[in-house]
Amino acid sequence: MAEMMSHLAVGFGVAFTFQNILLCFTGCLVGTLIGVLPGVGPTATIAMLLPITFGLDPTGALIMLAGIYYGAQYGGSTTAILVNIPGEATAVVTTLDGHQMAKQGRAGIALGTAALGSFFAGTVATMVIAALGAPLTRLALLFGPAEYFSLMVMGLCFAVVLARGSILKAFCMIALGLLLSTVGTDLETGQERLTFGIASLSDGIDVAVLGMGVFGFAEVLRNLETPEARDVVRAKIGRLLPNWSDIKQSINPVLRGTGIGAILGILPGNGAVLGPFASYTVEKKIADDPSRFGKGAIEGVAGPESANNAGAQTAFIPLLTLGIPPNAVMALMVGAMTIHGIIPGPQVMTKNPELFWGMIASMWIGNLMLLVINLPLVGLWVKLLQVPYRLMFPAILIFCCIGIYSVNNQPADVAFTALFGLFGYALIKLGFEPAPMLLGFVLGKLMEEKLRQALIISRGSFYTFIDYQNRPISLGLLIVAAIVLAIALLPAISKKRDEVFTE
Template structure:
C-alpha cells in the first residue's frame, strides 16, 4: 500500500509539471475535438493525431496520447448522445437511452452524467492500475517465451470472439494481420521476406501507414458512400449538472458499471468492448421498471458510460505490464510508443519508473480535464457536429497526409497509405471489419519472436506450450472460448448482443 502511494506520488510529481498538465489538457481537447466528429472513431482519431506528438519528449508524448485517447472516447459518447451515431462499438449502448434523453430536452443531463460517471470510473480505474501494476509486472517476469506466445494466442482468440460481425471473417482479419506483419526483413537471418525487392518495404509495413490507410482513408471512403442521416438534436441542451434525483438514480449503476467494465477491461483481448453491453443488460434486468430503458433511462447512460471508461482505462494494464495490447486502440498506442522509442512491457516500469507512473497519474488528470473541458464546451461540440461532411473529410485527409509524411519524412509513405486505403476499402466492401487486423499486425512480430525462442528452448517440441502449466492453461482458455463461441446457441446470443 505504502509502495503504491509512493509510486503515485512519483507519478503525480511528473504529471503535475506545468508542461505536462498543458499537454494533458491539449491532448484531451484535440482528442475530443476530433473524436466528436461523426464517423470518426477513436482509432481514426488517434491515428490522425499521432503526428502532433512527434516533437515531444517520450513522457510528454505519452501523456498527451493518453489525453487524446480519453478525449476520443468521450467525444464518441457525445456524438452518440447528440447525433445518435456511435463512433465505435462500445458507444452503441449509449445511443439507446442517451439519444432519447437528448430528444426529451435532457441532453445536458445525459452528457453531464456520462462525464461524471466516466470521471468516477476513471478515478477507480487509475487506482486499480496503480495497485495491480507492480504485482502484475512481477508476474510478467515468470513468463517465458512459451507463456507469452500462448497469452497472445489467447488474446487473439478473445479478439475473434468479441469482434463485430462474423467470427469466420474476424478470424480472417487476424490471420491477415499476422501475415502482413511478416513482410520485411527477417529479424534473425536478415533475409528479405515478401518485399517484391522494393527497398522501402524492407523495414516492414509501417504501422502508421497501415493504420491511417485502413482507418483514415478507407473510413472516409466508407462514409462517402453511405451519406449518414445526421439526427442532430434540435431540442435544448438544458442544464448540464444532474440534480439530486438523477444522482440518486445513477449512483449505483455507475458503481456497478465501473466494476464490470474495470474487470472486463483487464482481460487480454478486447474484453473492454463487452463492458457497456454487460452493464446495460444488468441495469435493465435489475431495474424496477425495465420498460423505461430505451426511452431515456438515466441508468442506461450512467452504467454503460462508466463501464466504457473503466474498461478503456484498465485495458492499459495488459499493455503496460505484459506489453500485449488487448485491442486495436491499444495496438495503436503500442505503435505510438514504439515511434517514441519505448517498447511497452514489464521493463518499462523498472527502467523508466517516472514514465510509467507519470502516465498513470496523467490518466487521472486526463479524466479531470475531460470533466473541465467538456461540460463548458458542449456548445462548441454541438456546433462542430453541424460541420458538413463535404468539408470534414478533406480536412481529415490533409491531416492524415501531413501526419504520414512526418512519421519518416518519406513522401512514398503517403502513396503507400493510399494503397492501404484502397485495400481497406476492399475489405469493408467484402464485409470484413478491419480492427482485428491491426491487432494481429501489431502482435505478429512479437508472436513470431516468442514462438522461435520457445521452440529453440524446447528443441523443436511443440509440447512445451502444453506442458508448461501457465502456457497450457492459457491455451486451454483460448480453446474453451473458441468452442463456446462456436456453439450454436451462444453464437445466436452473440448475434443478438451485437445487433441490439
C-alpha cells in the same frame, strides 16, 4: 497499499510538470473533438499524430496519446445525446436513451450524468491500474519466451471470440494481420521476404500506415457513401448538473457500469467496446420497468457511459504490464512506445518507473480536465456539429497524408496508406472487422521472435509450450485459449453470440 501510494506520489510528481499537464490537456481536448466529430476516431487520430510525438520525451508523448483515447470516449457521448450519432463505437448505446432525454428537454442532465459517471469510472479505473500494476508486472517477470508466445496466442483467441461478426471472419483477419507482419526482412537471416522486390517494403509495413489506411481513409470513404442524417436537438440544453432524484437513480448503474467496464476492458479483442453494451443489457434486465429504456431512462446513459470510460482506461493494464495490446488503439500505443525506444512489457515498470506511474497519474488528471473541458464547451460542440461532413473530409485526408509522409519522409507510404484505405473499405463492405487484423499485425513480429527464441532454447522441440513440469504457465494459457475457442464454437453459444452482436 503504502507501496501503491508511494508509487502514485512519484507518478503525480512526473505528471504535474507544466509540459506534461499541457500535453495531457492537448490530448484530452483533441480526443474530445475527435469523439464529437464522427468519421475519424481515436485509432486514425493517434496514427496521424505519431510523427508529432517524435520531438517529445516518451512520457509526455504517451500521456498525450492516452488523453486522445479516453478523451474520445467522452466526446462520443456528446454527439450521441445531442445529434443521435455516436461519435465513437462505444457511444452507440448512449444514443438510445440519451437522445430521447435531449428531445424531452433534458439534454443538459444527460450530458452532466455522462460526464460525472465517466469521471467516477475513470478515477476507479486509475486506482485499479495502480493496484494491479505491480503484482502483474512481478508475474510477467517470471515469463520466458514460451510463456509470452502462449499469452499472445490466448490474446488472439479472445480477439477472435470478442470480434463482431462471424468467428471465421475474425480468424481470417487475425491470420491476415500475422501474415502482413512477416513482410520485410527476416529476423535472423536478414533475407527479404514477401517484399516482391519493392524497396519500400524491405523494412516492413509501418503500423501507422496500416492503421491510418484501414481506420482513417476507409472510415472517410464509408461516411461519404452514406447521406448525412442529423437529428439535431433544437430544444434548450438546460441545466447540466443532475438533481438529487437523478443522482439517486444513477448511483447504482454507475457503480455497476464501472465494474463491468473495468473487467471487460482488460480482455483482449473487443473488451472495452463490449462494456457499454453489457452495462445497458444488465440495467434493462434488472430494471423494475424495462419498457422505460429507449424512452429517456437516465440509467441507460449513466451505466454505459461509466462502463465506456472504465474500459478505455483498464485497457492499459495488459499493455503496460505484459506488453500485450488488447485493442487496435493499444496496438498503435505499442508502435508509439517502440518509436521512442521503449519495449512494452514488465521492464517498463522496472526500467522506466517515471513513465509507468506518470502515465497512470496523468489519467486521473485527464479525467478531471475532461469534466472541466466538456461541460462548459457544450455550446461550441453544438456549433461544430452543424458543419457538413463533406467540408471536413478533405481537411482530414490532407492531415492524414501530411502525418504519414512525415513518419519516414517517403511518398510510397502515402500510396500504401491509400491502398490500405481502399482495402479497409472493401473489408467493411464485406462484413469484416479490421481491428483484429491490426492486433494480429502488431503481435505478429513479437510472436515470431518469442516462438524462435523458445524453439532455440528447447532445441527445436514444440513440447516446450506444453511441458507441464517446467512450463505450467505456458500450458495453462494454451488450455484457456483452447477452452475459449471451443466454447465460442459450440452451436448454442455461437448462436447466442450472434444474437448479442446483432442487438
